[in-house]
Amino acid sequence: MPSSKKNKNLFEGSRKELSYSLLYDMLRIRLIEEGIGDLYPEQDMRCPVHLCIGQEAIPVGVCSSLLKEDIVMGNHRSHGHYLAKGGDLKAMMAEIYGKATGCSKGMGGSMHLVDLSVNFLGTTPIVASIIPVAVGTAFASWMNNENRVTVIFLGRAATEEGVFTESLNFASLKKLPVVFVSEDNLFSVYSPLSERQPSERDNVAIAKAYGIPGARGDGNNVQTVYELAQTAVNHARAHQGPYFLELETYRWREHCGPNFDNDLGYRSENEYQEWKQRCPVGNFEKLLLDTKIIEKSQVEQMRKTILQEFEEAVDFAKSSPFLDPGEIGKNLYKEKDLNPV
Amino acid sequence: MTRKITYGEAVRESTDQCMGSDPSVYIMGLGVPDPKGIFGTTVGLREKYGEKRVLDMPVSENGMTGIAIGSALMGMRPVMTHQRIDFMLLALDQIINNAAKWHYMFGGQMSVPLVIRLLVGQGWGQGPQHSQSLQSIFSHIPGLKVVMPFTPYDAKGLLNSSIQNDNPVIFIEHRWLHGLFGEVPEESYNVPIGRARIAKEGKDITIVSSSYMTLEALKAAGYLINDKIDAEVIDLRSVRPLDEKTIIDSVKKTGRLMVVDGAWRFLSISSEIISIVVENAFSALKVPPCKITFPDFPTPTSWALSNHYYPRAIHIINQAQELFGLPQKNEEESGFPPAGPLDVPDKSFTGPF
Numbered sequence: 001m002p003s004s005k006k007n008k009n010l011f012e013g014s015r016k017e018l019s020y021s022l023l024y025d026m027l028r029i030r031l032i033e034e035g036i037g038d039l040y041p042e043q044d045m046r047c048p049v050h051l052c053i054g055q056e057a058i059p060v061g062v063c064s065s066l067l068k069e070d071i072v073m074g075n076h077r078s079h080g081h082y083l084a085k086g087g088d089l090k091a092m093m094a095e096i097y098g099k100a101t102g103c104s105k106g107m108g109g110s111m112h113l114v115d116l117s118v119n120f121l122g123t124t125p126i127v128a129s130i131i132p133v134a135v136g137t138a139f140a141s142w143m144n145n146e147n148r149v150t151v152i153f154l155g156r157a158a159t160e161e162g163v164f165t166e167s168l169n170f171a172s173l174k175k176l177p178v179v180f181v182s183e184d185n186l187f188s189v190y191s192p193l194s195e196r197q198p199s200e201r202d203n204v205a206i207a208k209a210y211g212i213p214g215a216r217g218d219g220n221n222v223q224t225v226y227e228l229a230q231t232a233v234n235h236a237r238a239h240q241g242p243y244f245l246e247l248e249t250y251r252w253r254e255h256c257g258p259n260f261d262n263d264l265g266y267r268s269e270n271e272y273q274e275w276k277q278r279c280p281v282g283n284f285e286k287l288l289l290d291t292k293i294i295e296k297s298q299v300e301q302m303r304k305t306i307l308q309e310f311e312e313a314v315d316f317a318k319s320s321p322f323l324d325p326g327e328i329g330k331n332l333y334k335e336k337d338l339n340p341v
Numbered sequence: 342m343t344r345k346i347t348y349g350e351a352v353r354e355s356t357d358q359c360m361g362s363d364p365s366v367y368i369m370g371l372g373v374p375d376p377k378g379i380f381g382t383t384v385g386l387r388e389k390y391g392e393k394r395v396l397d398m399p400v401s402e403n404g405m406t407g408i409a410i411g412s413a414l415m416g417m418r419p420v421m422t423h424q425r426i427d428f429m430l431l432a433l434d435q436i437i438n439n440a441a442k443w444h445y446m447f448g449g450q451m452s453v454p455l456v457i458r459l460l461v462g463q464g465w466g467q468g469p470q471h472s473q474s475l476q477s478i479f480s481h482i483p484g485l486k487v488v489m490p491f492t493p494y495d496a497k498g499l500l501n502s503s504i505q506n507d508n509p510v511i512f513i514e515h516r517w518l519h520g521l522f523g524e525v526p527e528e529s530y531n532v533p534i535g536r537a538r539i540a541k542e543g544k545d546i547t548i549v550s551s552s553y554m555t556l557e558a559l560k561a562a563g564y565l566i567n568d569k570i571d572a573e574v575i576d577l578r579s580v581r582p583l584d585e586k587t588i589i590d591s592v593k594k595t596g597r598l599m600v601v602d603g604a605w606r607f608l609s610i611s612s613e614i615i616s617i618v619v620e621n622a623f624s625a626l627k628v629p630p631c632k633i634t635f636p637d638f639p640t641p642t643s644w645a646l647s648n649h650y651y652p653r654a655i656h657i658i659n660q661a662q663e664l665f666g667l668p669q670k671n672e673e674e675s676g677f678p679p680a681g682p683l684d685v686p687d688k689s690f691t692g693p694f
Contacts (some may be wrong), residue, residue: 026503066646105448114447121414122447132404132438133439143367143393143417163434166404173399331449332483 019293022222024302026056026281029080031306032089036079036096037258039314045096047109049185050077054220054252057280058183059084061225062151062245065233069119071141071150073134076111076125077251081153087115089309093317101320107331119148127188128154128161131264135167138178138242149236150178156246157188159203160196168210168242175241179232181205182246183219189255190266207244219247220280250275343526349519351493352458355605356420360390363418366504368408370422370458379422380460380519402428406435406457414437414443414454426459426513427470428520433612440509441484455509455612456500461603462516462551463553464650464684465692468642472545474604474635476551477613479511480581486534487581489513491555495578498532506534515553515603517686537584539591543573544598546661549588551577554603554652561657561673564675580610583684588614589621596627597664601657606634628664633657 006135012075028231033051040049053304055077063072063084074081088103095102096110104112111125121137124130134152141148146300158164170329171178207214215264225247232243252272254261262269288294346354360366366392368383374397378384387395398405402423409419425428429436436457443450462472480487486508490496496514503510540555541562548559555576556635562572573591577584592598600617602611611632618630633652639649655677659669681688 012385062352102448104446104450107448108446113448114450116450121453122443126434129407129434132435133411133414134403134535136408136413137415138411139408140412140415143412144415163401163404163407166399166401167407169399169401170404170408319371331445331487333445334449334452 006295012167016293018064021227022060023284023288023294023299025060025064025084026222026284027057027299028304029056029083030281031303032083032288032310033079033312035307035314037253040258044318046098047111047219048076048256049079049095049096049110049258050256051258052077052080052251054275054279055183055185055249056080056282057222058181058219058224058249061222062153062179062181062229064226065229066149066151069148070233071119071121071134071137071148071154073130073137073150074113074123074153075127075130075155075158076123076156077334078103078113078123078153079110082115082120082123085115086118086119086265087113087120089117090313090316093313094320097317097320098322099317099320100323101316105331106323128158128163131158131167132163132170135171135176135178138171139174142174142176142288143272147237148177149233151181151233152178152180153183155188156182156184156193156203157196158182159206165206167211168207168212168244171242172211177236177239178242179229179236180242182244183249184246185249187251187267189281190264190304191301192266203246204244212242212244214244214246216246216248218277219249220278220283222280222284244324249280250278252276299327343524345522346493346525348493348514348517348521348523349381349521349526350498352500353384353386353499354525354682355504355529356383357389357500357502359384359504360386360394362394362529365416366418366420367396368420369398369405370424371398371400372405372424373397373422379424380414380516382519383693402431403435406432406603407439409455410435410443410453410639413455414451418454418456420456420458420504422458425471426461427473429457429459432477436479436509437482437486441482444508445484452507453509454507456512457509458512458514460514460516462694464517464644464647464686465690465694466642466644466684467640467694469639471694472640476511476513477604477609477685480610484509485581486510486579487513487528488534488579489515489552490578491518491552493521493525495532495538495576496681497525498530499534501529502531504536505531510534513552517553517690520686520689521556532578535579535582535584537587538576538578539573539587539628540576541572541574543571543595545571545595546599546664547573547575547588547591547595548599548601548657549575549577549611550601551580551610552603554601557652557654558601558616558628558657560654564654564658564677567659568662568665570661570665572661583613583617585617589618591623592622595661596625598626598630599657599660599664600630600632601652602632602634604633604635605637607637609634614638615655631659631660632662639656644682644684647682651683653683
């Protein structure tokens with residue numbers, strides 16, 4: 001585990017504000033995900049939810065390196081990506097509750113999040129399927145000589161799909177402005193890496209074989225993630241082509257749903273406890289407190305603000321209407337001439 | 342008289358004119374800029390529109406379809422081409438999970454204006470993996486549109502409409518149609534997606550067909566006049582959305598339905614058409630509807646077996662004769678002596694694919 005930067009605050013002084021916002025954004029994702037987990041047993045969120053508790057540093061560290069016009073796409077576990085890019089919380093909660101006010105009008109649910117106003121262009125759960133779509137957005141930027149960068153968040157298991165390397169190949173061929181962010185949380189559902197990839201496998205080397213620079217780092221250290229993302233995004237924005245990041249992390253809850261599932265036996269309690277020690281939110285909070293960047297009361301205020309915002313979003317979602325059943329087939333095609341004759 | 346060009350030239354001209362009038366249109370496919378240019382349908386486009394908009398591509402059908410979809414989300418209008426439809430099966434994830442659903446599953450906020458041109462092979466030993474007719478697979482998927490024009494006029498007009506459409510369109514071209522001549526106006530025009538065409542009017546039987554099979558259906562209808570059978574031939578042009586009204590109206594007039602479908606029999610477009618007619622015009626039917634299709638097994642490769650796999654005019658004629666209680670004559674007796682091996686559209690076709 002890389003730990004060289006563990007006790008050092010890279011963001012002292014002029015980057016104090018950045019430190020503050022990194023903590024706030026991570027804490028916000030943590031509390032919202034925990035809030036979803038708490039409410040899920042009410043049986044009103046009737047769709048799968050894949051919580052990213054324990055993985056908050058990656059969306060926050062990466063998205064803090066982006067501009068509003070930059071594009072982000074994600075996967076089934078993307079509440080954090082959506083929120084970190086600035087996606088509307090009320091619309092996300094309404095979507096999870098299946099309401100017409102949801103970000104996809106209730107047609108998508110937790111796994112199909114979108115907020116075009118911040119260029120968060122969508123998430124899908126078919127592993128790796130969205131990677132080339134994200135590369136395609138970068139292809140459009142390239143064709144139109146735009147200066148925006150696309151970030152695609154994928155789980156490490158997605159690198160096992162053929163379409164991942166198809167995407168690397170074309171992105172490198174055209175030097176497209178896209179950053180691949182592979183989140184390595186060790187499992188695909190309950191299947192460990194050891195059952196899926198040879199131990200010699202090195203995804204950074206695979207990217208390099210396609211002519212794409214990359215790095216692997218501690219995905220639970222938001223400073224590390226931020227620094228790596230800066231390098232990656234700057235590289236892409238400078239028209240130098242794609243960049244690949246693989247970040248180590250760990251999900252605390254079950255693959256899908258609100259519960260803890262160590263009792264299943266697919267991972268050990270020890271392993272889980274070790275990773276909890278590497279809590280991305282708690283450790284960064286402690287660092288900022290220890291280095292006097294923030295005070296305890298400020299963290300308390302953050303929590304209050306976030307919980308208040310979450311409560312309002314849940315109220316909004318719960319009180320919103322469902323889509324009129326008469327509109328159920330309305331968005332099959334975009335057009336006027338639905339009726340062919 | 343209007344100018345006559347081939348089907349392949351009509352496809353090329355549509356692409357050229359669409360690229361000329363809309364800078365967001367681009368074309369991509371294995372071999373698009375090569376000297377043969379997808380059987381001539383893309384020749385000269387790179388010289389005219391440049392490397393950025395006229396692209397060859399890596400042999401990554403699934404990935405490249407995803408890339409086309411992503412660019413379409415950003416306002417581009419990609420046209421993808423595949424020299425055989427069979428290769429496109431590698432991209433079913435992107436077509437079915439992403440292209441067909443993106444507009445719906447994100448609540449109508451984004452759409453995928455993507456055209457995928459797929460060529461269907463026949464004969465000259467194309468065999469099990471180079472000659473499949475998969476229109477029913479694509480037509481089954483809500484969110485896709487599927488067109489399969491028969492005439493050069495419709496090829497140009499429907500490709501224009503497909504490229505201008507805001508949704509994913511599967512554009513199926515039968516390889517044997519590329520050399521077919523027909524009247525095609527030079528200026529740009531549209532043939533609407535979802536409208537069939539009455540290729541020949543008649544009053545005794547409705548023959549519904551599409552793409553290359555319309556040629557066989559028209560040949561058959563021409564012959565059936567000798568038997569005093571006045572057949573109406575409907576050329577579907579689009580299979581999703583399907584022009585149900587034109588079919589139902591015709592059957593109400595003729596009282597008989599034969600669907601000629603260049604595809605397998607089970608769960609085919611022809612099955613769907615018969616179902617629609619039975620549901621909507623049962624009382625108009627004087628005899629049970631019938632269909633002429635490929636047999637339900639893969640295409641055999643040997644050229645000598647083509648005659649025993651692909652239906653042609655004589656099969657349509659004999660089926661009609663049976664419906665009308667007339668004696669069925671073989672090809673020679675009917676004046677259709679085989680001019681040679683039936684694995685080519687005509688003698689000018691000398692392979693290789």
